[in-house]
Amino acid sequence: xxxxxxxxxxxxxxxxxxxxxxxxxxxxxxxxxxxxxxxxxxxxxxxxxxxxxxxxxxxxxxxxxxxxxxxxxxxxxxxxxxxxxxxxxxxxxxxxxxxxxxxxxxxxxxxxxxxxxxxxxxxxxxxxxxxxxxxxxxxxxxxxxxxxxxxxxxxxxxxxxxxxxxxxxxxxxxxxxxxxxxxxxxxxxxxxxxxxxxxxxxxxxxxxxxxxxxxxxxxxxxxxxxxxxxxxxxxxxxxxxxxxxxxxxxxxxxxxxxxxxxxxxxxxxxxxxxxxxxxxxxxxxxxxxxxxxxxxxxxx
Amino acid sequence: xxxxxxxxxxxxxxxxxxxxxxxxxxxxxxxxxxxxxxxxxxxxxxxxxxxxxxxxxxxxxxxxxxxxxxxxxxxxxxxxxxxxxxxxxxxxxxxxxxxxxxxxxxxxxxxxxxxxxxxxxxxxxxxxxxxxxxxxxxxxxxxxxxxxxxxxxxxxxxxxxxxxxxxxxxxxxxxxxxxxxxxxxxxxxxxxxxxxxxxxxxxxxxxxxxxxxxxxxxxxxxxxxxxxxxxxxxxxxxxxxxxxxxxxxxxxxxxxxxxxxxxxxxxxxxxxxxxxxxxxxxxxxxxxxxxxxxxxxxxx
Numbered sequence: 001x002x003x004x005x006x007x008x009x010x011x012x013x014x015x016x017x018x019x020x021x022x023x024x025x026x027x028x029x030x031x032x033x034x035x036x037x038x039x040x041x042x043x044x045x046x047x048x049x050x051x052x053x054x055x056x057x058x059x060x061x062x063x064x065x066x067x068x069x070x071x072x073x074x075x076x077x078x079x080x081x082x083x084x085x086x087x088x089x090x091x092x093x094x095x096x097x098x099x100x101x102x103x104x105x106x107x108x109x110x111x112x113x114x115x116x117x118x119x120x121x122x123x124x125x126x127x128x129x130x131x132x133x134x135x136x137x138x139x140x141x142x143x144x145x146x147x148x149x150x151x152x153x154x155x156x157x158x159x160x161x162x163x164x165x166x167x168x169x170x171x172x173x174x175x176x177x178x179x180x181x182x183x184x185x186x187x188x189x190x191x192x193x194x195x196x197x198x199x200x201x202x203x204x205x206x207x208x209x210x211x212x213x214x215x216x217x218x219x220x221x222x223x224x225x226x227x228x229x230x231x232x233x234x235x236x237x238x239x240x241x242x243x244x245x246x247x248x249x250x251x252x253x254x255x256x257x258x259x260x261x262x263x264x265x266x267x268x269x270x271x272x273x274x275x276x277x278x279x280x281x282x283x284x285x286x287x288x289x290x291x292x293x294x295x296x297x298x299x300x
Numbered sequence: 301x302x303x304x305x306x307x308x309x310x311x312x313x314x315x316x317x318x319x320x321x322x323x324x325x326x327x328x329x330x331x332x333x334x335x336x337x338x339x340x341x342x343x344x345x346x347x348x349x350x351x352x353x354x355x356x357x358x359x360x361x362x363x364x365x366x367x368x369x370x371x372x373x374x375x376x377x378x379x380x381x382x383x384x385x386x387x388x389x390x391x392x393x394x395x396x397x398x399x400x401x402x403x404x405x406x407x408x409x410x411x412x413x414x415x416x417x418x419x420x421x422x423x424x425x426x427x428x429x430x431x432x433x434x435x436x437x438x439x440x441x442x443x444x445x446x447x448x449x450x451x452x453x454x455x456x457x458x459x460x461x462x463x464x465x466x467x468x469x470x471x472x473x474x475x476x477x478x479x480x481x482x483x484x485x486x487x488x489x490x491x492x493x494x495x496x497x498x499x500x501x502x503x504x505x506x507x508x509x510x511x512x513x514x515x516x517x518x519x520x521x522x523x524x525x526x527x528x529x530x531x532x533x534x535x536x537x538x539x540x541x542x543x544x545x546x547x548x549x550x551x552x553x554x555x556x557x558x559x560x561x562x563x564x565x566x567x568x569x570x571x572x573x574x575x576x577x578x579x580x581x582x583x584x585x586x587x588x589x590x591x592x593x594x595x596x597x598x599x600x
Contacts, residue, residue, distance in 0.1 A: 016585045019583060019584075019585050020583045020585050020586055023580060023583035023584075023585075024580050024583075026580075027580065037337050037339070039337070237578065240578060241574055241578050244574060244577045244578060244584060245574055247584045248573070248574070248577065248584045248587055248588060249557060251584055251585060251587075251588035252556070252557065252560065252588050252591060252592065253553035253556060253557060255588060255589075255592055256552070256553060256556045256592065256595075257549060257552065257553060259592070260552065273548070274541055274544055274545055274548070277544045277548065278537065278540060278541050278544060280323060280324050280326075280327065283319060283320050283323035283324075284319075284323075284544060284547045284548045284551055285316045285319050285320050285323075285551060286320055287548055288548060288551035288552050288555060289555075291552060292552065292555055292556065292559070295556075295595065
């Protein structure tokens, strides 16, 4: 698993062949996405979920997503240190991931890594993403269950709710709920939910309070995940489809750009075009149209 | 300006024509990017920077970027309310932006909106992004100066530093610096910076403490921005080029996907392909290769 994921991270040509080979053997893992702002205590919570999941007899894969930092040369070790409790457990595979800053590269590598763990027979895969950006949201949105972890005490609940992660939650967790403002945060989420209309029988995202460091509220969270899983069994195919669609779109655009830069224009021509844009001889829209019409013109 | 930005937000065909027309008149604005995690007090800080900038005789455009929330139907009004102090000032144009969740759409719309304000003669444009995702980082990274706002008291400094925004900062701001943990946060950033080697004469990102609500530290921040501007005059062309490159890549991939979905395959064929992937008859890599080879095969 570790070697396969390294192939993927390094974007080696072998990675595509690998995914091709394992793809027919995927689709059985239950994918849990955990996201939220930095400092929400996601890693500690994931650590607790691993324990619950093991108790239930699952085998686990965990992918912790860290944007590259040149200060650390990759993923910060914090998560791993925290999850060391499970380091000796052969049925728990934990991996931190980082990219080299390529647009969309992180989401691509993460979903491919999840496929590896899926094919390897892990019954549950947890993806933990820090941050609230589009990429991170896309990773978690297409999971089988999306858990949004918030934390009280940032002093500005509205700011936290602005993060664009409200709409993807199947389950809300207010972690560090022993802190001041936990109830206020619950009320904020609640009043946002109150603006939505839920059909009869539709899942209404519950709001749970946890203290990941002590474990308070974690069994209830695990139970809620199980309830959501049972409730959404019929909708699973749709999530899987969204995941595949995201992957297909990402692969298409990535490979298209590679084609343009490495084959069609080449790096020199691409740079020349940028110089012309810089000199304002041509605008980016016209430049894009020119390149595209070259690709399309060749079709006849 | 408002109408032009609405054209861009709605992704109307007129938007491309508009950018084409105004592009030769752009490149004069000084673009200030402000980012950081939710709750860091960015909007209040931007509000203070507006005041400093006005004192210095600038005319201003401000773009506050909010990911769409279905709860609010778009941008939350908080920022606007906060910035109301400048609402009567004809030389300050403030706009909140939201997208409909399209991948990359937000970054595209934001840079186009900045071009509009640039062409309209605003001498300074401030882009404030919430969040720490790739899109948000890309928006701010290519600004003329990138300001990363952090906040003490999230209880876990390592988490905050994980956000992938450390590397893009020209200036660090520890806001709400009257709070416990402000000095610890400064030390954390400082020890991260200590790992980097700065050449003689190279800009070393300073760390400033501010209290945006009272204005403490804001004049010093403004002064630092001016110093950075003077220091980096020679490197401006490189930033502008990175901005254009980002824009060109984004336009190319966006239009390529439109071509595939609307013309080459059409929505029905695209859906059929997704169904085949869901049935695991074909893997996403092979599907992507098939589509791309169709595009490429047509060239001969």
